[in-house]
Amino acid sequence: MAAPHVRLSRVTKTFPRGPKALDDVSLEVARGEVYGIIGQSGAGKSTLIRTVNGLETPTSGRVFVGEHEVSALPERDRRGVRRDIGMIFQQFNLFRSRTVAGNVAYPLKVAGVPRAERDRRVARLLDFVGLLDRAHDHPERLSGGQKQRVGIARALATEPSLLLADEATSALDPRTTAEVLALLRRVNRELGVTIVLITHELDVIRAVADRVAVMEGGRVVESGSVYDVFAHPSSPAAADFVRGALRDRPSPQTLARLRHTHPGRLVTVAIRDRGGIQTTLARTFLEHGVVADIVFGGISELQERPVGSLTFALSGPDGAVDAALAALRTDGVEASEEDA
Incomplete structure (x- = not known):
């Protein structure tokens, strides 16, 4: 059996003068799958994802990405691991002063990729997300869905094997959300990229995830295939999400x-x-x-x-x-x- 792409082992994170943001969290993400992490605000989802890319160091426990134990690396070595991790944000985080092409090219420029190769990758990625004709526009001329497509293209620019999506559709309307989720599914299927997405919306999990972990109070209270977890919820948190999304019980x-x-x-x-x-x-x-x-x-x-x-x-x-x-x-x- 192949080693997991992401593995957290008994991870705890405590901030000063606050409760545990993560409390003995263990989970594994297989290479090439879409793994959803769902929970209400304050459940610990964002802290968890920040331990994966090394922006937070666990108080205890271990975090692995591929063969690297991220939680044990010094900051200078974590930068190398992050080059293989793309990030998609809720509020897009685009540079207003740069064009669409300039935003996608930025991480390549930082990485020292030669100009010709940068231009080639930018054109390929903008074509992939359906925005090649908007390459010279600035973000203020784009819709929310188009901005998120730019964000996805930028996250893929360094050709990462792992993509982290932090509430990537929360700022979008339902139709645009469906389009962005379909694009993420293409990224997974056609490019083979492992995706970890965090959300508070069951519809997002239902649309794209293979497996899911339900978080509450900094703990993973339930995990498994999307169908098993939500067809047979064993935790009150999962049952609440099912009732809210399906609206099938009076x-x-x-x-x-x-x-x-x-x-x-x-x-x-x-x-x-x-x-x-x-x-x-x-x-x-x-x-x-x-x-x-x-x-x-x-x-x-x-x-x-x-x-x-x-x-x-x-x-x-x-x-x-x-x-x-x-x-x-x-x-x-x-x-x-x-x-x-």
């Missing part, structure tokens, strides 16, 4: 309204990656003489697999409803009754 206010307008018992069934669940539900309710009306729910896709839930109003004798629910659970269906 709120207490909605439940009160549903009880007022629909007779019967309200039961929510989780829809997961299994074939024939609709047939199973229909057959089970029919066999037990239970009338089932769908009154709320929604089904989305994560990694091209269904995830969501449906809330039914079940009418019939209590014994029949109980038997139907027991049969569903025996068959592996997650069915939970909404308490009155």
Whole structure:
């Protein structure tokens, strides 16, 4: 098995007069994958990413990028590691005094790349991000999405093997966000670049990530494939993100309204990656003489697999409803009754 591209081992970071920004964090990012780190503001995401590029030194623990233990290197040696790491920022961080081409060329100029090679790379990258025709414009003439495309091109200029994206779409509207995420997926697939992205938005993770870590209070509270973590959340933090993004379960206010307008018992069934669940539900309710009306729910896709839930109003004798629910659970269906 190949060594991970990024590895954090029991990393803790404490700032003076403050709580732990990172608390015993361990995770591994495989080479060539898109790894998402999701959490609310203050969860420790930005501090974590700054330990990866060596801008922060852990209070304890070890950080590896490739074969380098970044956390043990002196600053002069960390600069060499950073040349293989590209950064994309939330607020773009472009030089207003430089053209689009000048912004992309800047890290190459700093690295001492000859002019002819700089020009070649800049043209290739601007073509890749779809902005070759804007090479001589200044950033103020660009939209937010175009500015972020310049930021991505600049981050790729030194041909890094690792790209770190810090809330790269938070300042963008939904349509532009989708376009930028599609571009990042191209960067990963066509250029083979490993991407670590941090965000507070589940839709970002859903669109591009292969695996995800959920952070809360400086700790990784859950990690795994995007589907497994969000189809079967085991932490309250992950469950909160799923509820907020999928909006597939009724709120207490909605439940009160549903009880007022629909007779019967309200039961929510989780829809997961299994074939024939609709047939199973229909057959089970029919066999037990239970009338089932769908009154709320929604089904989305994560990694091209269904995830969501449906809330039914079940009418019939209590014994029949109980038997139907027991049969569903025996068959592996997650069915939970909404308490009155």
